[in-house]
Amino acid sequence: MSDPDAFRAEARAWLEANCPPEMRAPVQSEEDVCWGGRNFKFKNPAQKAWLEACVAKGYTVPDWPVAYGGAGLTPAEAKIWREEMQRIGARPPLSSFGIWMLGPALLKFGTEEQKVHYLGQVARGEIRWCQGYSEPGSGSDLVSLQTFGEDKGDHWVVNGQKIWTSYADKADWIFCLVRTDKANKYQGISFLLFDMASPGVSTKPILLISGNSPFCETFFDNVSVPKEQLVGELNRGWDVAKYLLGHEREMISGAGGGDRMNTIGAILSRNGGVEDPLLRAELAMFDVDALAYGAMGEKFLDEVKVGKGHPAGSNMMKYAGTELNKRRHELLMAAGGSAALEWDSAASNGGSRARGWLRTKANSIEGGTSEVMLNVIAKRILDLPGA
Amino acid sequence: MPLYHNDDQAMLADSARGFMADEGAIAKQLRHFRDIACKDGFGHALWSQFAEMGFTGILVPEADGGLGMGHVEAGIVLEEIGRNLTPSPFLTSSVMAATALGAGGDDLRGRYLPGLLEGTSVYAVAIDEGPKHRPERIATSATRAGNGFKLSGTKSFVVQGASADMLVIAARTAGSDDDVDGITLFAVPKDAAGLSLDSVRLVDSAMAAHVKLDNVQLDADAVIGEVDGGRAVLNKVLSAGRVGAAAESVGVGMGAFDMTTTYLKQRKQFGKLIGEFQSLQHRAAHLYSELEIARAAVIKAQQLLDGGSDGPVSERAELMVSVAKAKAGQAAGLAVKEGVQMHGGIGMTDEYDIGLYMKRDRALAEFMGDQYYHAQRVAVLSGY
Ligand SMILES: Cc1cc2nc3c(=O)[nH]c(=O)nc-3n(C[C@H](O)[C@H](O)[C@H](O)COP(=O)(O)OP(=O)(O)OC[C@H]3O[C@@H](n4cnc5c(N)ncnc54)[C@H](O)[C@@H]3O)c2cc1C
Numbered sequence: 001m002s003d004p005d006a007f008r009a010e011a012r013a014w015l016e017a018n019c020p021p022e023m024r025a026p027v028q029s030e031e032d033v034c035w036g037g038r039n040f041k042f043k044n045p046a047q048k049a050w051l052e053a054c055v056a057k058g059y060t061v062p063d064w065p066v067a068y069g070g071a072g073l074t075p076a077e078a079k080i081w082r083e084e085m086q087r088i089g090a091r092p093p094l095s096s097f098g099i100w101m102l103g104p105a106l107l108k109f110g111t112e113e114q115k116v117h118y119l120g121q122v123a124r125g126e127i128r129w130c131q132g133y134s135e136p137g138s139g140s141d142l143v144s145l146q147t148f149g150e151d152k153g154d155h156w157v158v159n160g161q162k163i164w165t166s167y168a169d170k171a172d173w174i175f176c177l178v179r180t181d182k183a184n185k186y187q188g189i190s191f192l193l194f195d196m197a198s199p200g201v202s203t204k205p206i207l208l209i210s211g212n213s214p215f216c217e218t219f220f221d222n223v224s225v226p227k228e229q230l231v232g233e234l235n236r237g238w239d240v241a242k243y244l245l246g247h248e249r250e251m252i253s254g255a256g257g258g259d260r261m262n263t264i265g266a267i268l269s270r271n272g273g274v275e276d277p278l279l280r281a282e283l284a285m286f287d288v289d290a291l292a293y294g295a296m297g298e299k300f301l302d303e304v305k306v307g308k309g310h311p312a313g314s315n316m317m318k319y320a321g322t323e324l325n326k327r328r329h330e331l332l333m334a335a336g337g338s339a340a341l342e343w344d345s346a347a348s349n350g351g352s353r354a355r356g357w358l359r360t361k362a363n364s365i366e367g368g369t370s371e372v373m374l375n376v377i378a379k380r381i382l383d384l385p386g387a
Numbered sequence: 388m389p390l391y392h393n394d395d396q397a398m399l400a401d402s403a404r405g406f407m408a409d410e411g412a413i414a415k416q417l418r419h420f421r422d423i424a425c426k427d428g429f430g431h432a433l434w435s436q437f438a439e440m441g442f443t444g445i446l447v448p449e450a451d452g453g454l455g456m457g458h459v460e461a462g463i464v465l466e467e468i469g470r471n472l473t474p475s476p477f478l479t480s481s482v483m484a485a486t487a488l489g490a491g492g493d494d495l496r497g498r499y500l501p502g503l504l505e506g507t508s509v510y511a512v513a514i515d516e517g518p519k520h521r522p523e524r525i526a527t528s529a530t531r532a533g534n535g536f537k538l539s540g541t542k543s544f545v546v547q548g549a550s551a552d553m554l555v556i557a558a559r560t561a562g563s564d565d566d567v568d569g570i571t572l573f574a575v576p577k578d579a580a581g582l583s584l585d586s587v588r589l590v591d592s593a594m595a596a597h598v599k600l601d602n603v604q605l606d607a608d609a610v611i612g613e614v615d616g617g618r619a620v621l622n623k624v625l626s627a628g629r630v631g632a633a634a635e636s637v638g639v640g641m642g643a644f645d646m647t648t649t650y651l652k653q654r655k656q657f658g659k660l661i662g663e664f665q666s667l668q669h670r671a672a673h674l675y676s677e678l679e680i681a682r683a684a685v686i687k688a689q690q691l692l693d694g695g696s697d698g699p700v701s702e703r704a705e706l707m708v709s710v711a712k713a714k715a716g717q718a719a720g721l722a723v724k725e726g727v728q729m730h731g732g733i734g735m736t737d738e739y740d741i742g743l744y745m746k747r748d749r750a751l752a753e754f755m756g757d758q759y760y761h762a763q764r765v766a767v768l769s770g771y
Contacts, residue, residue, distance in 0.1 A: 076389075269771035281759075284766035288758075289680075291707065291765070292714040295687035296680040299390035308391055316676045375665070377672035382648055384671065386663035 007077050011084045018053040020046035024089045029352055030212065033095050037128025038172045051125055054093035061099055061123045064107070068115050069123025075305030082256070097166075098122030098129040100251040102175050105244040109191075109232040118193070130196070131248075132162040132176030132218060133241065139164075140372050142177075143186060143238065147220060149178040156180065156192070158200075158223040164366075168203040168216035171196050175244075178225075181235050191237035193229045200224075210358040211343070211351070248367045250304075250314040253321035255297035263287040264328060268335040279334060286331055293324055312380040319373035322363035329357040388694075390686050392459070399460055402440070403467045410436055411473030413740055420474060421592040427550040428594040429474035437475060438506025446485045446627070451500050453485075457693035458627065462634035462685060469638020470645075472740075472747050474593060476509040476547050478631050484510035486627040487555045487572055490612040490620040495574055499553055511551035512624065513542035513598050520756040522557070522625055524565050527600060529558035529573065535606040536560070538573065538581075541599055546754070548596025549586035552577050555624070556600070561615050570617040572624075573609045580604065591743075591750040619699045626692055626700045626708045629755040633685045633708075633715035636751050640678050640719030643726040643744040647671070650730055667729060674718075674725055681718035684711040706768045713761035716752045723748040 023046055027033060034040070034047050042048040054060045057071055063078040064070025073081060085092075103122055106115055121127040138145040147160025158178055168174070173195055181188030196203075200223040203216040232240045254261065265274070265283035274280045300317055303309030310316075332353060333340045340357075342348035364370040378384045392400060410416075410433060420428055437443050445461045447453020454460075461482050468477060480503055488499055502508025514522050527540025538558050548554060554575045562569030575582060581603040584596040612620045648671060651662030661667060688711035691704035700708075723745040727734040734741045752758070 079389075263769055265766055265771045266769045274771065280766065280771065281762070283771075284762040285713075285758075287765050287769060288710050288713045288717075288762050291710040292680050292684035295390065295707070295710075296683035299683040299686065302389035303391055306389070316672075316679060319672075320676045320680060371669070374669040374672040377675055378668035382668075382671055382675060383652075384648070384662040384668050385652055385660040 002077065004076060004080060008080050008084065011081055012087075014057070015084055015088060015090060018050075019088060019090045020050055022046035023050045023091050023093075025091075026089065027091055028349060030214075032091070034091075034093060034125070035128055035167070035170070036094050036096055036098075036125025037170065038126070039170065040125075040128065050091070051093045055124050058123065060094040060125065061103065061119075064103065064119065064123065068107075068119035075302075078305070079302070094125045096122060096125070096128060097131055097171075097175075098127065101131060101244050101248050102129050104247040105175075105191075105240050106231065108243060109240050114231065127172045128167070128170060130165050130168045130171035130174050130218075132165055132168075132174045134164045135161060136163050140369055142241075143189070145177055145179060145189065147176070147178050148182070149180045149190065149192065149225065151180070152224075154227055156225045156227070158192070158194075158220045158225055160220050162218040162220075164206075164215050165203070165218040166215045166366075168196070168218045169205055174201075174218070175231070177237055177241055180237075184235065186238050187235050189237040189241070190234055191231045191240040192225050193231060194223065194225045198223050198225075208358070209361070210355040212355065212359070245368060246311075246314045249318035249373075250300075252363060252367045253297070253314065253317035254325065255300050255314075255317050255321065261290055261294035261297060263290050264331060264335075268332070274335055279331075283331060283335070286327060289324060290328070293320060296320070310381055312376055315368070315373045315376040316381070318367065319364075319370050319377070322360075323370060325363050326360050329360040333357050388690055390683060390690070392463070396459060396463060400463045400467075403442070403464050404470075406436075406440055407464075407467035407471045407473055411468065411471045411475070413472050413743065417472045417474055417592065417743060426586065426594065427547070428588070428592055429476065429547070429550075433473070434475060434509070435506040437477060437481075438504060442477065443481045443506050444485075444504045446482060446489070447500055447504060448489070451496055452504050453500070457696060458630055458689040459686065459693055461627075461631060462689050465631050465634040466638035466641070469635035469640075469747075469751075470642040472591075472639070472642070472743055476511075476550070478628065478635065479512055479546050479551075480508070480510040482631040483512045483624050483628045484553075484555050487512065487611055487620060487624045488574070490572075490623070491574065492608075494608055495611060499574065502552065508552045509547060509550050511545050511548045511554045511596075512628070513545045513548065513554050513556045514621070514625070515544050516540065516542055518543065520753070520760055522621065523567075525557055525559050525570055526564045527556070527558045529560045529571055529605075531560075532604065535604065535609065536571075536573070538575070538600045538603040538605065541597065543595075543597050544754070545584075545596045545598050547594060548598055549584045549594060554582075554598070555611065556598075557617065557621055558600075567618055569615050570621055571614050572611040572617040572620055573605055574611055575603065575605060575609060589750055591746040593750060622700050622705070625755065626705065629712045629761075630685065630688045630692060630708050632751050632755045633681075633688070633711040636712075636715040636719040636748065637678065637682050637685055639744055639748050639751060640681065640715070640722035643719070643722040643741060643748075644671075644674060644678060646741055646744070647722075647726040647729050654731075661729070670725055670729075674721055677718040677721055681711075681715045684714045687711070702768065706765060709756075709761040709764040709768065712756060713758040713765065716758040716761075719748050720752060720758075 061070040062073045066072040149156035149158045180190040200221040202219045205213040207213045265287045340353045343351040444453030445456045449455035529536040529538045556573045560571040581601040583599045586596045654661045688707040695701045726741045
C-alpha cells in the first residue's frame with residue numbers, strides 16, 4: 001500500500017477541496033440522504049456536486065476495484081479514508097442497498113459481465129435497488145418463502161408477494177429471492193435481479209408508526225425475468241441470500257462509524273437537558289457502552305478486512321449495535337422531555353426526535369430480529385446443541 | 388494501527404496461554420495457596436518462572452534490562468492470568484510499580500528493577516485510603532524532615548502489601564486533601580521504621596494490607612519523580628493498573644464463559660442437553676457479545692496508552708481506559724453471575740471452579756475503581 005501518512009494527507013486535501021460545506025453537517029432527515037437512482041431529485045446543488053466528485057474518483061465505494069467503479073483502496077487506506085471523512089463530518093456521498101448489500105454479493109457470486117454492468121451502475125448512483133426477501137408468511141423463517149418462478153426456457157415467470165420491501169416504490173431494480181424448486185426447501189431458491197418497471201410488478205406503501213412510509217407490499221403478477229439475470233447457481237440462491245444478509249447486518253450494526261457510536265451525554269447536558277442525577281448516570285453508562293461498541297466496530301472491521309474474526313461476527317454486531325441504538329433513542333426522548341413529543345412543529349424539525357426514536361424500534365427487527373441474531377450466535381459461534 | 392494482535396503479540400499470547408494453563412492452573416496455584424492458608428496468597432516459585440518467561444520485565448525499558456514492550460503485551464499476560472485465576476504479583480509489581488519506577492531516577496531504578504526482572508522482589512502500590520477507589524483524595528502526608536520526608540497516614544486495599552519488599556506510596560507534600568497538585572510518590576522499603584501492615588485475606592484468597600504510616604522517615608532519594616508534581620506519574624500508574632485490571636477481568640470473564648458453555652454442552656435435564664434450551668442459548672449469546680465488546684474496548688485503551696507512552700496520559704487514552712475498566716467489569720460480572728446460575732447447584736460448591744471466578748471478579752471489579760466510578764469519570768472527561 002501507499003505510505004499511510006502520504007495517503008492521509010492526500011485524502012485530507014482532496015476532501016478539503018471537494019466536500020462542500022453543506023455536506024459536512026449531520027444528516028437531519030431522510031431528505032438529506034442521497035440514494036441515487038433514475039428518479040432521484042437532489043435536495044440541493046451541493047448534494048449533486050458531492051456525489052459527482054466522488055463518482056469521478058470511485059469514492060462512493062472506496063474499497064471496490066477500479067474496474068467496477070471503486071477507488072481500489074487497500075483495507076488500511078479505506079480505514080484512513082473513513083477516518084478522514086469522519087474528521088470533517090462528511091456525509092456519505094451515496095447511500096444505497098446496492099452498495100451495502102447487492103454489491104458485496106455480486107463481488108462474490110456475480111459473473112464478470114454482471115459485475116461490470118451492475119456494480120458500475122451502483123457505484124455511479126444510476127440504479128437504486130430494493131430487497132425482495134420477506135413475505136407475509138416468511139419473516140424470520142425466510143427459507144419457507146413461496147414466491148415462485150416458473151421455468152419458461154430462456155426466462156422465468158415470477159408470481160407471488162413480498163412484504164416490508166423498503167423503498168420498493170422508489171427503487172429501479174429488485175434483488176429477489178424466488179423459489180425455483182418446490183421440492184427442495186433450502187436448495188430450491190434462486191437469487192434473481194429484475195427491473196421494477198417490468199410489466200406485472202406493483203407496489204403498495206405501508207405506513208409505519210413513525211408516520212413515514214418507507215416500505216411496501218410488492219406484488220408479482222406473471223413477471224418475466226430473463227435467465228441471465230440469475231446470480232450464482234440455479235437453486236443455490238440461499239447461499240447468496242445468506243452472504244448478503246451478513247453484509248446487511250454489518251450495515252445495520254453501524255460498525256462502519258457514523259453517529260451510531262457517538263456519545264450523547266455531553267450534547268444533551270450542554271442543552272441543559274440533564275438535571276436529574278439518575279438520568280445523568282444512565283447517560284454515563286450509555287456512553288461507556290457506546291465508546292466500547294465503537295472500539296468493537298473498529299476491531300470488527302479491521303478483522304473483516306484481513307479475514308480474521310468469526311465469519312458469523314456480523315450477527316453479533318447487529319444484535320449489539322441495534323440494541324444500543326434503541327437505548328440511545330430512549331435516552332434522547334427522556335432527556336428531551338415534552339419537547340421531544342412534538343410531532344410536526346417547526347421547532348421539532350417535523351417531530352424528528354420522536355420519529356427517529358420510533359424508527360429505531362425497527363433496527364432489531366429488520367435484517368433479522370435480535371432473537372434470530374442470538375439464535376445464530378448460539379449455533380454458529382458458540383456451537384450450542386440443537387441450536 | 389489495526390485493533391488486533393500483530394504476529395509478535397499473537398506469539399506471546401500463545402506462549403502465555405500455554406504457560407499459564409500449565410503452571411498457573413487453578414489447582415496448582417490458587418487452590419494450593421489458598422488451602423495451605425499461605426500468608427502471601429501466591430507462590431514465589433511461579434514468580435521466578437514469570438521472570439524466566441520474561442514477563443516480569445514486559446514494561447521495563449530495554450535500557451534497564453527489560454523487554455520494553457507495552458500495555459498490549461502486559462494485557463496479553465493478564466488475560467491469561469485472569470483465565471486461570473493465577474495468583475501473582477504481576478499486576479501490582481510488573482505493571483503498576485514498574486510504571487512508577489519508570490519515572491524514577493537512575494538510582495531508584497538501579498535499586499529496584501533488577502529484583503523485579505529476576506522475579507526475586509515483589510512491590511506493592513498504596514494509593515487508596517478508604518474502602519472505595521478515590522485517588523483524587525490523598526490525605527497521607529509527607530512533611531520535610533532533615534534530608535528527607537516524614538510520612539504519616541493510612542492506606543487500604545494494598546494488594547500483596549505484606550509480601551512486598553517495597554511499597555510505592557502516594558502522599559501529599561502540599562495543598563489540601565482534594566488538590567490535584569501537591570502529590571509526591573515515594574518508594575518505601577518494607578523495613579522502614581514506623582511502617583506497619585495489617586494483612587487480611589480477601590474474598591478471592593488474595594492478601595491485602597491496611598498500611599499504617601507513623602512518622603516514617605525517608606531520605607530524599609526515596610522520591611519517585613518530582614516533589615509536589617507526582618500527579619502525572621500517579622495518573623500513569625493508575626491508567627496502567629486500570630487497563631491491566633480490565634484485561635485481567637476480560638480473562639476472568641472468558642474463563643467463566645468457557646466453563647459455562649462447556650457445561651451447557653454436557654449437562655442433561657428433561658432428556659436434553661441444557662444448552663438446547665433457548666432461554667440459556669440467548670443469555671449465553673448475549674454474554675458472548677458483551678465479552679467481545681469489552682475485549683475490544685480494552686485493546687483500544689491499551690493501544691492508546693502505548694501510543695503515547697513517553698508523555699503524560701492523553702485525554703483520549705484516559706477516557707478509553709475508563710471505558711475499558713467499566714465495560715470489562717460489567718461484562719465479566721455478568722459472566723460469573725450467569726456462570727454460577729447456569730451451573731445450578733454444582734455452581735455453588737467450593738469443589739467446582741466457577742465460584743472462584745465469581746470471587747476473583749468481585750475483587751477485580753473493586754480494584755482501581757468499579758464501573759460506577761469509571762462511568763462517572765467518562766461523564767466528567769466528556770464534559771458533563
Ligand atoms: C423497517 C423495516 C424494513 C424492512 N425492510 C425489508 C426489506 O427491504 N426487504 C425485506 O425483504 N424485508 C424487509 N424487512 C422485513 C424484516 O426482515 C422482517 O420483518 C424480519 O425478518 C422479521 O420477520 P417478521 O416481521 O415476519 O417477524 P416474525 O418472524 O413473525 O417474528 C415475530 C417475533 O417472533 C420472534 N421469533 C421468530 N422466530 C423465532 C425463533 N426461532 N426464536 C425466537 N424468537 C423468534 C421474532 O424475533 C419476533 O420477535 C424490513 C422490516 C422492517 C421493520
